[in-house]
Amino acid sequence: MALLLAGVVVWQVRPWIRVAWVTPERLEAWLQAQEPMVLADIRPTEEFRAAHIGTAVSVPRARIPQMSRVWTPDQRIVLVCRSAYREIHIYHQLRRRGFRHVYCLSGGMVAWARFRLRAAISSSRAI
Numbered sequence: 001m002a003l004l005l006a007g008v009v010v011w012q013v014r015p016w017i018r019v020a021w022v023t024p025e026r027l028e029a030w031l032q033a034q035e036p037m038v039l040a041d042i043r044p045t046e047e048f049r050a051a052h053i054g055t056a057v058s059v060p061r062a063r064i065p066q067m068s069r070v071w072t073p074d075q076r077i078v079l080v081c082r083s084a085y086r087e088i089h090i091y092h093q094l095r096r097r098g099f100r101h102v103y104c105l106s107g108g109m110v111a112w113a114r115f116r117l118r119a120a121i122s123s124s125r126a127i
Contacts, residue, residue: 040078047082
């Protein structure tokens with residue numbers, strides 16, 4: 001029974017293991033350095049309009065196949081969603097299509113918002 005349970009857990013976690021994650025801190029460094037990348041926000045348009053990372057483009061999940069014909073396999077693509085769950089599915093889809101530099105924002109917009117809030121609090125304390 002324990003072996004069966006372990007197999008189920010591995011099967012459920014497997015997609016998360018083989019993902020290239022980027023932390024909010026590292027993404028901020030890339031943005032500050034103006035590193036070339038596509039910052040693809042895959043949330044529904046309404047969520048994107050409510051809040052998004054500065055240079056992000058709205059690419060709802062249904063448009064990924066279309067956009068994967070516009071992007072080149074050598075471009076750095078960072079996927080963003082609310083909590084990182086949806087990102088892994090798109091990540092694997094793009095990797096299967098030959099994209100080599102795909103990353104998922106670890107923790108999604110939830111983690112990004114926490115990171116930005118901590119940064120704002122730290123900078124206000126420095127004054």
